[in-house]
Amino acid sequence: MEELTISNRMSGLNPSAIREILKVTTNSNVISFAAGNPAEETFPVSELKELAVELFQKHGFMALQYGLTEGYAPLIEQIRLRLREKYAIGRSMDKVMILSGGQQGLDLSAKCLLNEGDTVLCEAYSFIGALNTFRSYGARPVGIPMDEEGMDPDALELALRREKNVRLIYTIPTFQNPMGVTMSFARRKRIYELAVRYNVMILEDSPYFELRYSGSYVPAIKTLDETGHVIYVGSFSKVISPGLRVGFLCTRSDLVSKLVVAKQGADVQTPLLTQMLVSSYLERYDLDAHIEDCRALYKEKRDRMISRMEACFPDPATFTRPAGGLFLWCEIPENISGTAFCKAAGERGVVCVPGGTFHPSGDLKSPCFRLNYSMPSLKQIDQGIDILADCLSAILP
Amino acid sequence: MEELTISNRMSGLNPSAIREILKVTTNSNVISFAAGNPAEETFPVSELKELAVELFQKHGFMALQYGLTEGYAPLIEQIRLRLREKYAIGRSMDKVMILSGGQQGLDLSAKCLLNEGDTVLCEAYSFIGALNTFRSYGARPVGIPMDEEGMDPDALELALRREKNVRLIYTIPTFQNPMGVTMSFARRKRIYELAVRYNVMILEDSPYFELRYSGSYVPAIKTLDETGHVIYVGSFSKVISPGLRVGFLCTRSDLVSKLVVAKQGADVQTPLLTQMLVSSYLERYDLDAHIEDCRALYKEKRDRMISRMEACFPDPATFTRPAGGLFLWCEIPENISGTAFCKAAGERGVVCVPGGTFHPSGDLKSPCFRLNYSMPSLKQIDQGIDILADCLSAILP
Numbered sequence: 052m053e054e055l056t057i058s059n060r061m062s063g064l065n066p067s068a069i070r071e072i073l074k075v076t077t078n079s080n081v082i083s084f085a086a087g088n089p090a091e092e093t094f095p096v097s098e099l100k101e102l103a104v105e106l107f108q109k110h111g112f113m114a115l116q117y118g119l120t121e122g123y124a125p126l127i128e129q130i131r132l133r134l135r136e137k138y139a140i141g142r143s144m145d146k147v148m149i150l151s152g153g154q155q156g157l158d159l160s161a162k163c164l165l166n167e168g169d170t171v172l173c174e175a176y177s178f179i180g181a182l183n184t185f186r187s188y189g190a191r192p193v194g195i196p197m198d199e200e201g202m203d204p205d206a207l208e209l210a211l212r213r214e215k216n217v218r219l220i221y222t223i224p225t226f227q228n229p230m231g232v233t234m235s236f237a238r239r240k241r242i243y244e245l246a247v248r249y250n251v252m253i254l255e256d257s258p259y260f261e262l263r264y265s266g267s268y269v270p271a272i273k274t275l276d277e278t279g280h281v282i283y284v285g286s287f288s289k290v291i292s293p294g295l296r297v298g299f300l301c302t303r304s305d306l307v308s309k310l311v312v313a314k315q316g317a318d319v320q321t322p323l324l325t326q327m328l329v330s331s332y333l334e335r336y337d338l339d340a341h342i343e344d345c346r347a348l349y350k351e352k353r354d355r356m357i358s359r360m361e362a363c364f365p366d367p368a369t370f371t372r373p374a375g376g377l378f379l380w381c382e383i384p385e386n387i388s389g390t391a392f393c394k395a396a397g398e399r400g401v402v403c404v405p406g407g408t409f410h411p412s413g414d415l416k417s418p419c420f421r422l423n424y425s426m427p428s429l430k431q432i433d434q435g436i437d438i439l440a441d442c443l444s445a446i447l448p
Numbered sequence: 449m450e451e452l453t454i455s456n457r458m459s460g461l462n463p464s465a466i467r468e469i470l471k472v473t474t475n476s477n478v479i480s481f482a483a484g485n486p487a488e489e490t491f492p493v494s495e496l497k498e499l500a501v502e503l504f505q506k507h508g509f510m511a512l513q514y515g516l517t518e519g520y521a522p523l524i525e526q527i528r529l530r531l532r533e534k535y536a537i538g539r540s541m542d543k544v545m546i547l548s549g550g551q552q553g554l555d556l557s558a559k560c561l562l563n564e565g566d567t568v569l570c571e572a573y574s575f576i577g578a579l580n581t582f583r584s585y586g587a588r589p590v591g592i593p594m595d596e597e598g599m600d601p602d603a604l605e606l607a608l609r610r611e612k613n614v615r616l617i618y619t620i621p622t623f624q625n626p627m628g629v630t631m632s633f634a635r636r637k638r639i640y641e642l643a644v645r646y647n648v649m650i651l652e653d654s655p656y657f658e659l660r661y662s663g664s665y666v667p668a669i670k671t672l673d674e675t676g677h678v679i680y681v682g683s684f685s686k687v688i689s690p691g692l693r694v695g696f697l698c699t700r701s702d703l704v705s706k707l708v709v710a711k712q713g714a715d716v717q718t719p720l721l722t723q724m725l726v727s728s729y730l731e732r733y734d735l736d737a738h739i740e741d742c743r744a745l746y747k748e749k750r751d752r753m754i755s756r757m758e759a760c761f762p763d764p765a766t767f768t769r770p771a772g773g774l775f776l777w778c779e780i781p782e783n784i785s786g787t788a789f790c791k792a793a794g795e796r797g798v799v800c801v802p803g804g805t806f807h808p809s810g811d812l813k814s815p816c817f818r819l820n821y822s823m824p825s826l827k828q829i830d831q832g833i834d835i836l837a838d839c840l841s842a843i844l845p
Contacts, residue, residue: 052541052675052676052700053647053675053676053677055676055700055702055703055706056561056615057560057561057706058559058560058561058562058563058585059563060559060563061559061560061706061709061710064706064709064710064713065709066705066708066709066712086514088513088514091509091512091513094508094509094512094513096504096508096509096512097504097508099504099508099512100500100501100504100505100508103497103500103501103504104497104500104501107493107494107496107497107500108497111491111493111494111496111497112488112491112493113691114691115488115491115493115496115689115690115691115692116485116488116491116689116690116691117483117485117690117691118691144449151548151715151719152715152716154713154714154715154716155714155715157713158713158714158715162455162457162458162584163454163455163458164453164454164455165455166455166456166457167564180712180713180716183709183712183713184713187559187710187713188455218453250450278449278450279449279450279452280450292512292513293512293513293514294510294511294512294513294514294515294719294720294721295512295719295721296715296716296717296718296719303449303452305452306452308463309452309454309458309461311463312458312461312462312463312580313458313461313584315463315577315580316461316551316554316555316577316580316581316584317551317552317555317714317715318548318549318551318552318555318693318714318715319549319551319577319693320693321693322548322691322692322693322719322722323691324691324692324721324722325719325721325722
């Protein structure tokens with residue numbers, strides 16, 4: 052065969068390290084802290100089964116036919132109301148559209164807003180799926196340092212002045228992936244003001260924000276948006292099911308029109324069956340009560356992981372104490388590469404993701420790694436953290 | 449609000465005229481020949497309901513969790529075997545991956561193969577969803593004339609020599625959308641040989657090929673592919689359900705690896721629920737018997753539309769007699785624009801799509817239009833064709 056010539060935008064991109072790691076961790080002896088999966092025990096399987104039966108009985112033909120690209124109208128309205136009434140997200144200038152998972156919101160936004168060579172400012176470290184999507188449109192992600200309040204606004208402003216063709220600020224303000232940090236409300240205000248002043252759009256990615264286990268609620272950046280500078284992306288993946296692939300976004304309606312054109316070319320529409328299942332679930336059941344159950348489960352797991360780490364991790368390792376979400380972040384001394392550490396841990400049967408995977412500039416030596424606590428059992432958390440502590444002690448001076 | 453700046457690749461793209469037309473035709477008094485929808489009465493609603501119940505009972509947690517980007521392994525294997533054994537598609541160099549509908553195969557292929565400014569050679573006229581996808585990556589579709597055997601290979605070769613940076617030949621060889629033409633096997637061979645000689649990939653889009661109502665089976669271009677020059681895209685949209693959004697492609701495995709990376713960024717994966725439903729359907733039921741039923745239904749509709757057109761369309765209008773698929777194509781005298789004609793017909797309550805919509809160069813005046821016969825009832829076909837004949841008589845000299 053002739054050698055294959057891949058487009059410039061895609062030729063440098065490789066499979067997500069995480070999804071590749073996940074292929075390995077189907078081995079049941081392995082303790083995986085690598086995934087970003089919600090726990091299966093939270094999935095409302097029997098509720099969805101009943102709803103599916105009813106749906107096929109009452110609206111089977113509609114569920115199997117083509118539908119509108121922007122999404123199933125009743126679901127759009129349910130989401131619009133929920134966002135507006137519960138979270139003060141969305142104004143009259145805004146519209147909601149349905150996505151095939153939150154990831155599609157990042158993809159369509161990048162496609163509609165970024166030219167080749169444009170810069171996207173994002174948290175360092177950030178979600179690999181977003182970074183790769185920006186790269187796949189020829190854009191360049193540039194990392195802004197974070198502290199315990201989130202993205203540093205002074206560094207952000209410097210970058211807004213210094214970097215060329217900045218078109219987008221990408222942020223996961225609440226329970227950030229991978230670092231578990233939540234941006235303070237004061238920071239959200241400053242970052243929104245900077246976006247307005249420099250006329251740059253903010254892509255606010257918010258898949259985890261309803262999974263809070265402690266601390267108090269911080270309103271979304273989108274709640275501040277009077278000027279049409281924020282695209283808010285949400286998802287049912289972490290609170291109902293990721294396998295259904297139903298997400299949504301809310302932003303100014305002229306941008307939604309363009310995103311709908313992009314979605315026509317991407318996948319025509321999200322399956323009506325999965326949209327209608329989510330819509331029936333929202334109508335019939337109390338999502339907030341279900342989220343309370345998820346929170347209780349994940350809080351126990353988070354607390355268990357943190358207390359075990361506090362008890363047995365050697366001193367030079369530091370880690371975040373996230374108030375919610377699925378991840379925490381561990382930093383180790385500068386001279387130890389996260390990749391080397393994760394390799395050593397993997398050989399002892401514990402899988403975690405090297406921090407460098409999430410670095411906007413792709414620095415694989417970063418001395419840090421990400422741990423997920425939603426998937427493993429309490430027992431696995433105990434065993435896995437003990438092994439990681441052993442590995443750290445062995446590797447540390 | 450500040451004016452929105454859309455990326456160069458998307459700024460010129462507007463909503464698909466067809467999907468916009470479809471929004472209008474939800475009015476039940478309108479007779480629509482505009483859609484590309486399969487007939488609802490072909491959807492196996494009760495079978496899928498039973499399968500969904502079983503699926504939630506036995507594999508509910510798996511169906512709702514994340515899965516591999518390349519697709520649900522048993523479904524990949526079912527498709528691989530069906531393509532190989534029934535249609536001689538796929539060699540050892542090839543792999544199958546699952547798509548969120550066939551459209552996603554066009555999108556991912558364009559993303560991985562086309563640079564901005566590249567040329568895609570395609571049939572004139574061609575599928576608007578494909579043309580817009582190529583445009584959305586900054587590529588330029590160039591139309592190759594067709595005759596009753598499909599794309600003209602001499603014109604294709606001229607274009608391969610003349611046009612700059614030709615990276616892709618896009619074709620719907622069987623029951624082409626919009627023209628209803630099927631490419632002869634001799635043509636398929638010549639076009640494949642040209643692709644090899646000029647080292648250009650062929651994107652073979654084949655959503656309709658199992659819906660044959662007359663004439664004899666013509667093997668796919670992919671059956672000839674010994675050199676890894678063909679991407680074969682298929683779908684269950686026209687033979688099971690479009691709303692499920694389950695498609696697939698088959699091509700050389702190194703390209704599949706890259707397409708999987710692109711899919712990670714696009715939507716992570718196709719919903720496991722819909723993939724597993726299709727997989728169970730293929731396992732439990734006889735898809736070929738179901739396709740026979742679809743064929744019988746559509747054959748009757750096609751025959752009805754053609755005989756009615758033969759009986760009452762005025763002479764200067766000519767039209768194709770497709771051997772399968774969902775569409776036929778009508779040409780009217782040069783001095784009448786298809787857009788003006790469709791507007792006049794729309795005012796009489798019959799909707800069809802102006803030919804110009806499908807022109808690679810976007811010439812909206814083209815004297816032609818597309819008719820769909822899978823959606824309307826026999827009665828609607830009779831009434832609608834009579835009205836179109838009236839409109840034609842009124843507009844013709």
